[in-house]
């Protein structure tokens with residue numbers, strides 16, 4: 001394994017400490033050749049690590065109105081040829097693409113994604129409710145963050161996420177990206193069958209405050225917040241087990257619902273066979289908690305990965 005593949009694989013194994021048994025690794029908006037390199041590196045790392053199940057391409061086909069922490073200089077126009085190159089380099093591992101449909105949608109693009117089973121997600125986008133409804137978007141990336149918010153005459157991406165009957169909706173449940181009250185509203189409007197918790201975390205997670213990098217830009221991490229120099233929240237330092245606990249604390253939902261939002265929904269959406277349930281013949285990926293819901297042990301494919 002190359003040093004980069006090794007580093008990726010190690011960081012995925014490290015995630016077992018917070019109860020993560022499988023991941024889609026997320027790329028940033030960057031120069032095309034760097035995205036190409038990531039595709040190849042992740043593909044190679046996945047050959048030796050069965051916990052890497054896919055890639056989430058976040059950008060580069062997004063709106064310059066909502067870059068968030070994505071480097072604005074590398075936002076690109078939708079280009080199916082580029083997507084096809086990355087898909088090939090990834091060995092078919094791209095499972096989800098976050099993009100801004102108002103700048104990039106075409107029937108040809110939709111066909112390409114459907115044929116290659118790439119889920120299209122709206123994110124970093126200024127799309128209107130009507131556009132999202134017309135193109136039947138089925139996934140919303142980090143609800144509320146870096147997207148058109150709710151206005152009473154144009155309900156935008158947030159309104160679409162709430163009104164859709166089928167779209168799965170991501171939430172960064174750290175109480176910083178989204179306030180506990182907004183999380184309650186999302187829970188009441190969207191519910192545990194469609195919400196999916198994510199971390200959106202970057203390299204500083206679990207490490208001391210200081211300067212780190214996200215997509216090649218310096219990020220200052222202090223007291224649980226990661227900020228770019230121009231003042232955008234830049235990913236999180238949220239541990240997945242804390243997202244699991246927070247959703248219960250913020251919404252009063254049941255453990256069963258929190259389990260749904262952290263595993264079953266994702267497994268079902270992406271047809272991850274063998275994942276998401278404890279059943280005969282399944283992969284035996286599981287977390288053990290004590291009565292305070294502190295994580296005691298994580299098993300992946302039946303093998304103990306961490307222990308308190």
Ligand SMILES: CC(=O)N[C@@H]1[C@@H](O)[C@H](O)[C@@H](COP(=O)(O)O)O[C@@H]1O
Pocket residue numbers: 058067068069070142144145146147177200232233234235236
């Ligand atoms: C990897 C990524 O892109 N993450 C986004 C970030 O770009 C955005 O700045 C932040 C806050 O968004 P907000 O200021 O719109 O709430 O949310 C997420 O962390």
